[in-house]
Amino acid sequence: MKGRLLVLDEIAGRQAAALMVDGRLEELAIDPEGDVAVPGAIYRAVADRPVKGQGGIFVKLPGGSGFLRQISGVAPGQRLLVQVSGPAEQGKAIPVTTRLLFKSRFAIVTPDAPGLNISRRIKDEERRADLSAMAEAGMSRADGRLGLILRSGCLDAEDSAIAEDIAAMRGLAEAVLADLSGGPELLVDGPSSHDLAFRDWLDPPVDDADTEAESFERHGVLEALGALCAARVELDGGAHMMIEPTRALVAVDVNTGPDTSPAASLKANVAAARDLPRQLRLRGLGGQVVVDFAPMPKRDRHILDQVMKAAFKTDGEANLAGWTGLGLYELTRKRDRLPLSDLLPGGLS
Numbered sequence: 001m002k003g004r005l006l007v008l009d010e011i012a013g014r015q016a017a018a019l020m021v022d023g024r025l026e027e028l029a030i031d032p033e034g035d036v037a038v039p040g041a042i043y044r045a046v047a048d049r050p051v052k053g054q055g056g057i058f059v060k061l062p063g064g065s066g067f068l069r070q071i072s073g074v075a076p077g078q079r080l081l082v083q084v085s086g087p088a089e090q091g092k093a094i095p096v097t098t099r100l101l102f103k104s105r106f107a108i109v110t111p112d113a114p115g116l117n118i119s120r121r122i123k124d125e126e127r128r129a130d131l132s133a134m135a136e137a138g139m140s141r142a143d144g145r146l147g148l149i150l151r152s153g154c155l156d157a158e159d160s161a162i163a164e165d166i167a168a169m170r171g172l173a174e175a176v177l178a179d180l181s182g183g184p185e186l187l188v189d190g191p192s193s194h195d196l197a198f199r200d201w202l203d204p205p206v207d208d209a210d211t212e213a214e215s216f217e218r219h220g221v222l223e224a225l226g227a228l229c230a231a232r233v234e235l236d237g238g239a240h241m242m243i244e245p246t247r248a249l250v251a252v253d254v255n256t257g258p259d260t261s262p263a264a265s266l267k268a269n270v271a272a273a274r275d276l277p278r279q280l281r282l283r284g285l286g287g288q289v290v291v292d293f294a295p296m297p298k299r300d301r302h303i304l305d306q307v308m309k310a311a312f313k314t315d316g317e318a319n320l321a322g323w324t325g326l327g328l329y330e331l332t333r334k335r336d337r338l339p340l341s342d343l344l345p346g347g348l349s
Helices: 125-138 159-177 193-200 221-228 264-283 298-311
Strands: 004-011 014-021 024-030 042-051 056-061 064-068 079-084 094-097 107-111 115-118 146-150 185-188 208-210 232-234 240-245 250-255 287-292 318-323 329-333
Touching: 004 193, 004 221, 014 193, 014 221, 024 193, 024 221, 024 264, 042 064, 056 079, 056 094, 064 079, 107 159, 115 125, 125 146, 125 159, 146 159, 159 185, 221 264, 232 264, 240 264, 250 264, 264 287, 264 298, 298 318, 298 329
Parallel strands: 004 208, 064 094, 115 146, 250 287
Antiparallel strands: 004 014, 014 024, 042 056, 042 079, 042 185, 056 064, 079 094, 107 146, 232 240, 240 250, 287 329, 318 329
16 A cells, blocks of 8 residues: 555554554554553652762652753752653663653644744745744743744644644643642653654654554554564565564674575665664664674675665664674664563564
């Protein structure tokens, strides 16, 4: 199927969302099981103790602790507003930040970052002027600490919907910023998978939004999920790569399969490099990644370098370190979601 399709369903009684692009799974979100801090959630926290050598401080959260990296001006016992910035690794504190974002489909309100901004992806000057006027009107009575970003989805959105989002996010931000009294408490929950999909995946617009029961099966999402639960990823021409997370790093091994022609290695490596960002994203894998590409002449490495740069260009927080002395390729990628293996520990069975 051609085009973009947002598919909503449930897995094991939990909300799940998938974005299919031309019949291929490109985005996936599954609600975690139990009481898990979701990225985007905002807490009132209490500063606890600094961590020497790590440049951060632990903060008390309801039922656990968070780790805050920016500690300038923070003293033990101080009450803070923090937002979950990523998934917590097993046995570690929840990563949090004091740089809060109140995000909706069309508007992002930014405390302590004043100013009115419009997405650079909106090029039409007349539309930018209209949006600028809406931003000024919507924030005219706001707390002076608040800034506003109008997102690219505003290009074709109804003005009334944009105004509603601005008012809702401004009101929420002002209410939360005024709520610093008391102990650790959850103030704003993180988005569910369905809310996240509607908020962040509809730009550009999808062709259809399906909410029927078992729609994952009908649109091929379950089949794609089954493939993600396996280490082996099939590539063109019988080649494949194995993606295997360990405690220290994610190991990726590329194999040519039955093709032994001189061009087989480069062909398999290019295919693996192009699909690697999507595979890591959907599997929820990050940290240090080491790739053992299929053996090829050193003179061809520059080709693979360019393919990797292009493939990871839209993967905002990836750092391509390049080749090691042993011929492995290293990169790091920010962990931006829970691993799929944690969300579906038993697979789809």
